[in-house]
Amino acid sequence: MSVQILSDSACDLPEEILDEYDIDILPIIVIKDDTEYLDKVTIDPKELYDNMRAGQVYKTAQIPPKMFEEKFEEYAAKGEDVIYIAFSSGLSSTYQTSVLVRDSLKEKYPNINIDIVDSKSASVGFGLLVHKAAQMAKEGKSKEEILKMLDFYIEHIEHIFTVDNIEYLFRGGRVTRTQAFVGGLLNIKPILDMPEDGTLRPIEKVRGRKKVLSRMIEIMEERGGQADLKNQVIGINHGDDIEGAMKLKEMIEEKYGCTKFVINIIGCAIGAHSGPGTLSVFFLNEKYEEQ
Structure with a gap:
């Protein structure tokens, strides 16, 4: 059975x-x-x-x-x-x-x-x-x-993501009101991950959408360079931004030669806290060997 x-x-x-x-x-x-x-x-x-x-x-x-x-x-x-x-x-x-x-x-x-x-x-x-x-x-x-x-x-699963509007992180208690205000003025895009305890953690701040996507691709190499990224199933999702998700997919394909993806819109359970325009990428930082 x-x-x-x-x-x-x-x-x-x-x-x-x-x-x-x-x-x-x-x-x-x-x-x-x-x-x-x-x-x-x-x-x-x-x-x-x-x-x-x-x-x-x-x-x-x-x-x-x-x-x-x-x-x-x-x-x-x-x-x-x-x-x-x-x-x-x-x-x-x-x-x-x-x-x-x-x-x-x-x-x-x-x-x-x-x-x-x-x-x-x-x-x-x-x-x-x-x-x-x-x-x-x-x-x-x-x-x-x-x-x-x-x-x-x-x-070994890695979560690397960014939000388009830092205000939604403030509403969810992830940043202060001052950080949200200043981030909005300066077009700051935070990059976050999930540490071993399964919470959320801001790891970097990047100015501008184009730069944040490039930095997310770099982090993939830093964390997954020894994990055979090319042959993994890579996860990508988006907060009602399929254009951004497909751009991220193209960058990953070009950089690492990946061919297998799971791509989807972020559902309401997560999206209620991350907001529209969120982009995420998921991968393993070690190669999984079938037993």
Whole structure:
């Protein structure tokens, strides 16, 4: 029996990948005023970004325990093997909640077979983990083999991204009001990454959009130069800026000869905090060897 891969909407994988590999997705809650929406179910990213440009402010909330309970019980009742890959615990309480709910079901379903993995990742960086796990599950790999791969990816996945408007980082508490004001005046584009704890960390400040893309390509070489970038699946996503994403793809192709990409719009769970115009690239800093 194959392993079922379950994840949440913050993985930002394209629908065609979710369908091809039968990846089950739980939606994160997105809130505007007092109204709750389900990420990519009752609100789509384009609507969110258009409204953010018009001044609307969105918040997000973790997946409710009841939603986890219903989904986990669905699989437990059928005795299925499941791996739930969760949005980074450094950015959300989703992982912790899922563990509590799974453990609470053990009395009713003592043989429940749901492994929960903290991705310590976000967006398509998170999505690359989910994608690889689902590929391995479809190939008939064991749960132990998939979990071993996930450990490697979590340790070695790199997230390099920039935002077009630093104001959105201020709203999310990532920069001060003064930094946001000065950054806006000077056209400062911050570059951020995700350290091992799965949080966000500003690492550099670059002036101007063209220079920031060039610097992101340089960082790829600094961090992934020994990782066989050419043969990796490279993740790219964007905050309603497909032109910027394709420019980034072309630069990566030209510099490293990469041919395999997963490219998608950033969903509402992440986009509510990063804003329109965000661009991200994801890759491994070490080569993964199939066992």
